[in-house]
Structures are given as structure tokens and as C-alpha cells.
Amino acid sequence: MEIELLPPSAAEDLSLIDRVTALVNQVYAESEKGLWQASTDRTSAGEVAGFVRAGEIAVARIDGDFAGSVRVQRLDETTGEFGMLAADPARRGTGVGRELVRFAERVSRDAGCRRMQLELLVPRAWTHPSKQFLAEWYDRLGYRVTRRADLAEDYPHLAPSLATPCDFLVYHKELS
Template identity: 80%
Template sequence: MEIEFLASPVDRAVVDRVTALVNQVYAESEKGLWLGSTDRTSADEVAGFVRAGEVAVAFVDGDLAGSVRVQRLDEATGEFGMLAAEPARRGLGVGRELVAFAERVSRDAGCREMQLELLVPREWTHPAKQFLAEWYDRLGYRVTHRADLAVDYPHLAPSLATPCDFLIYRKALA
């Protein structure tokens, strides 16, 4: 498996594939949480992230197998998000390697902590979210913030199909 940041100038074909992958996997992992369109991102947004040097992709046998956005929140904190693994290649370590990559580049850049965000339905259990919560716990992430999404992000409240909690997880980078 090869993991690398996408470089500028933006390759629109790769951006379109990453956008489609992220929207495809989030449609499943956020099923039931949103009213109307479930698109997590757009090609223009992904292109902007690529220009900012934030999008890393995993290739297996030359095929796109996953992607992740890695950001620097402040001097000491890195964050990863929009983590996606190709459904046909699940369970082969693509997600784990992308998280390890995000942690490694953040640590190398001088960050001491890593952060991620998770949206979960408050009144029922979503299998994909349950899996993520258990996996992030195994990876050493702990919840440092939990709030009603409608309070943290009021503009998103009308789009929610069900009450959701917004969680922030953090982990110290050794």
C-alpha cells in the first residue's frame, strides 16, 4: 500500500474519485442522520483541500483504496477527517494505515496531540458509528467534548433527521 498527499496542480479526475468515495461511504455511515442530500463534500471543496496540501490517498495495486484529510488546527494539534476506505477493500488495513499516516505527519510537523470529530445519533445506535467509537478507543482516542450538534452548529440543526451528539476525540502523539 502506498499513501501520499495529493499535490497541486489539482488532478480533477483524482479529485472526482476521492469526492465520490467520500460521499459514497458517508451515505452509508451517516444513514438516517440527515434530511435530504447526504453528500459529505463536493469536488470544489476537495480541490481546495488538495490545494492546501491536506488530502492523502492510499493506493493498493495502483487503485485508489482510501483517503483522509489531515489538517493542522494549531501549533500543537493535528486533526484527521473525511476518512474513507473503498468498500471492496475493507478490513485490509487501509483505514488503520491512513490514520497512522495522519498521526505520523502531524507528529513530524511538531504536533503533540491528534484530534478527530464524530457525529452520533443520541437516541439509537448506528452500527457504523458504534464500530468507529470502539475502533478509535482501541487506537487510543478519548472523548474530550460531547455536545448537542444543534448547540455547537445551530445552522446544521434544520438538516438533522434525528438528534445527534457531536463528539471530539483526542490522543497524545508520543
């Protein structure tokens, strides 16, 4: 498996941008099923192209084939964050997600960050199987919940679109 941070020029590669966008929207439609009122896309080609231009999108390839992606960004001097993590469902369970997280942590550590952050949206009153899996996995990877907030506090523009009350969990992990 090869993982690379896309160069800003890749924002002009519309076929690649479309593949990343389609994968993220496909896997989030499943992992956030029941959380949103209508079928809301997680992202758009325009947004992904912007992230690529900012040097924030890494892609995984297996034998040259696109297998997954992640967004890595620097929040401040000491904190990196990964998000929009997506692995090709046809390759689920083969380590694509794990390697993308490792890559995001390495990029952040190399940039001088001492802490990694991720955010997880979870329904308040019921257990979502995908979110449960992620919570357990992130725990195994060393991430701990440092803040639990109402989505409306951090993303007021998104709250009206929710189908069910959701909490917003902020996880941190110290990078050694």
C-alpha cells in the same frame, strides 16, 4: 500499499478529485444513514479540490489503484486533526483505514503536533452500527472523548438538516 499527501497541483487532476469526492460521499451515505433529512452529500469536488490545494488530502493506493483517502489538517500549534476518512468498500477490512489514520498521525507528529483530534457525529437516542464500530475502533487506537456537544453549538448551519438529534463527540489522542 502506498500513501501520499497529494501535492497542491493535484487539485487540477479532475479525475482524481472526482474519485476522492465520490468515495467520501458513497461511504458517508452509508455510515451516516438516518442522521440527515435528505440524501446530503458529505462533500463536493470544489471542496475537495480546496483541501488538496491546501495540502490536506492524503490518498492510499494499492498496486497503483486508488483505495482510500483522508483529510489531515493542523488546528493549532500543537493539534492535528484527521477527518473525511474513507476506504474503498471493496477493500474493507484490509487495513486501508488503519494505515490512513497512522499516516495522518505521522504527518501531524512530524509537523510538531503533540495531540491528534477527530470528530464523530452520533445519534443521541439510538445506536448506529457504523458509529458504534468507529467508537470502538477509535478507542482501540487510543482516542478518548474529551468533549460532547450538541451539533447545533459547533455547526449551527448543519443542525436544521438533521433527521434525529445528534451529539457531536470530540476525540483526542496524545501523540508520543
